[in-house]
Amino acid sequence: MARILVVDDEVGIRELLSEILYDEGHTVELAENAAQARAARLRMRPDLVLLDIWMPDTDGVSLLKEWASQGLLDMPVIMMSGHATVDTAVEATRIGAMDFLEKPITLQRLLKTIAAGLARGRTQHAASTVTPLAAASPMVRLEDELDPPPAQGAVASVPAPVETTPAASGKLGSIPLDQPLREARDEFERIYFEYHLARENNSMTRVSERTGLERTHLYRKLKQLGIESARKRAT
Known part of the structure; x- marks a missing residue:
């Protein structure tokens, strides 16, 4: 399950995408303009954004630039439009968009692009947060790092009771x-x-x-x- 922000000024598009994504098990937040999209982005970091290019207040490419300049473009963004030119799509990709979907969007293309975006986002997030084991002390053995021996005279700790998990x-x-x-x-x-x-x-x-x-x-x-x-x- 992923958190997906859908930004589009057409209510029909928002509702359709929301229903599709919700049925796929995702949590969906909707924004009908750039102002609502900004507020949503500040409330939480979505796992992926579907961003329309042509909007009445601020267009999607301008919002993409804004997020990039503020260091907020740390999630995959997929641009959408039914009227964009190749130059617009190329510019959005150069700024940091992951892909571009042309309206009307087919269901297969939508789900395939979202799956690729979420996979890329997970890879990037893992790479930015994982610290190599025992990086600060390269001479420490892996076994000691995972299970350090007790100090001399220390009483060995008793393992905590195993809790019942959903898997069990x-x-x-x-x-x-x-x-x-x-x-x-x-x-x-x-x-x-x-x-x-x-x-x-x-x-x-x-x-x-x-x-x-x-x-x-x-x-x-x-x-x-x-x-x-x-x-x-x-x-």
Whole structure:
């Protein structure tokens, strides 16, 4: 599961991409202009950004330059447009965009490009955060670094009790893990949305804000999970 920021001024495109990505198991945040995209980027570092080129306030290429100049372009960015020229695509790539998708975007092309972007992002993130073992003391043996011998006279520590993990129990809470992914995900989502509905006293506005879903998508998701009737009774 990845956090993906979708930036596009067309509500139909945002909703379509959000639905596709959500069904693929990703967390999606939507922005309809550069101002909302800036705010979203400051709140969290997305794992990937889908960025439209032509927007009314600030175009995508200008926003890309802005992020690059501020050191905020540390995630894969895929540009989108139905009217961009080859020069525009080349410029965006030169600035730091990973790829370019031409609208209308086919589902296969979209998912393939996103998978490649997420893979590249994970590789870059790992390379920037992993420190070589025992780099500060090259004479330390690997065995001692992983399991240093106790000091003379010291009492050997007792291993902590082994906790039951989902991998060992085969369950995540009440959700069995030995079932198809889609069914397990539906069970989790049902628990997730019922929790937020109860927490927010069935306020769709607050649940929409909490979950990061637009209201239209939220209504559709609740209906898909079979909890729309509960929402209607509450309202």
